[in-house]
Amino acid sequence: MNDLEQAKAKAAMTYNAAADYFDHPVSSFWHCFGRQTVERIDLRPGERVLDVCSGSGGSALPAAEQVGPDGQVVAADLAECLIALAVAKAENKGLENIEFRVADMLDLGYPDASFDAVVCVFGIFFVPDMTAAVRELWRMVKPGGRLAITTWGPDLFEPANSAFWDAIADVRPDLQRGFNPWERISEPSGLREMLAEAGIYNADIAAESGTHPLTSPEDWWAIAMGSGYRGTLAQLDAEALTLVRKKNLAQLDESQVDAIATNVIYAVARKEAVSQI
Known part of the structure; x- marks a missing residue:
C-alpha cells in the first residue's frame, strides 16, 4: 500500500470511528467554521458546488441552502459513517439539491470546470501531497469560480x-x-506558499484567532473522541484507554483549563473569468 492509500485508509478509519461523537454539542465548531467558509464565497442561487472532506455536512448543508433548489451540491467524504450523518440531516432539512458520495477527493471523475465553487474545510492536510490535491480541486473550478480552503491555525486545541x-x-x-x-x-505564509506551488497566486487569506469554551475536562474528551485523535485512541486496549483518559483529564483539571485554542485560516481563490471578445 503506497503513502496515498495508507493516508486514505487511516482517514476513513479514524472518522468512521469518530462518527459517534462527531456531532456532539461540544464540537459545534465543525459547523461554525463550515458555515463561515460558505459565507466567504458568496454563493448565488443556481450555482453548482463541490464540497470535499465534507464530514457530516458542516459546509455542504449551508451551501445547499444558499444555492437553492435550482442549484446543486455534491458532498464527498471517505468516511461513510459521517456521510450517513449528513444524509440524515439533509433529509431532516428537506434539502433535495444535495448529492452525497463516499469517495476520494482525488478521484471523483468530474471534468475540468465542473463547479462554480469547490470547498474543502479541514481536509486538505489529509493527503501526503497537498499541492497535488489543491491542483486537482482547482482544475474542477469554472472560470470565474471560487476555491475555498479552510485549515487550522497554530496551537490547535491547546493546552x-x-x-x-x-x-x-x-x-x-x-x-x-x-x-x-x-x-x-498553519500560518498564512505557509498556506500561501502551498497554494502558489499549485498555481494559485491570487488567494485572499484571512487568519482568525479563536477559543472554544470547555465547561469541564469531559468536554475535551468528547471533542477528542469525535475528531482525529480517535485514530490514536482506537489503537489502545481498554486498560490503556482508561489510563490515557484519566491522565489527560487530570492534567486539564489541575490546570483549570476552561477553553482551547481554535485558530483558523481561510483561503478563497477566484479563477480568472474567460474574457468575452
Whole structure:
C-alpha cells in the first residue's frame, strides 16, 4: 500500500470511528467554521458546488441552502459513517439539491470546470501531497469560480492537545505524534506558499484567532473522541484507554483549563473569468 492509500485508509478509519461523537454539542465548531467558509464565497442561487472532506455536512448543508433548489451540491467524504450523518440531516432539512458520495477527493471523475465553487474545510492536510490535491480541486473550478480552503491555525486545541499527547506518551510512546500534517500550512505564509506551488497566486487569506469554551475536562474528551485523535485512541486496549483518559483529564483539571485554542485560516481563490471578445 503506497503513502496515498495508507493516508486514505487511516482517514476513513479514524472518522468512521469518530462518527459517534462527531456531532456532539461540544464540537459545534465543525459547523461554525463550515458555515463561515460558505459565507466567504458568496454563493448565488443556481450555482453548482463541490464540497470535499465534507464530514457530516458542516459546509455542504449551508451551501445547499444558499444555492437553492435550482442549484446543486455534491458532498464527498471517505468516511461513510459521517456521510450517513449528513444524509440524515439533509433529509431532516428537506434539502433535495444535495448529492452525497463516499469517495476520494482525488478521484471523483468530474471534468475540468465542473463547479462554480469547490470547498474543502479541514481536509486538505489529509493527503501526503497537498499541492497535488489543491491542483486537482482547482482544475474542477469554472472560470470565474471560487476555491475555498479552510485549515487550522497554530496551537490547535491547546493546552488540551499537549496534555493529550503527554498522556499518550506515558502509556503508548510508540503512538506519540511528533508532527501534525496541518502544521506546514498553519500560518498564512505557509498556506500561501502551498497554494502558489499549485498555481494559485491570487488567494485572499484571512487568519482568525479563536477559543472554544470547555465547561469541564469531559468536554475535551468528547471533542477528542469525535475528531482525529480517535485514530490514536482506537489503537489502545481498554486498560490503556482508561489510563490515557484519566491522565489527560487530570492534567486539564489541575490546570483549570476552561477553553482551547481554535485558530483558523481561510483561503478563497477566484479563477480568472474567460474574457468575452
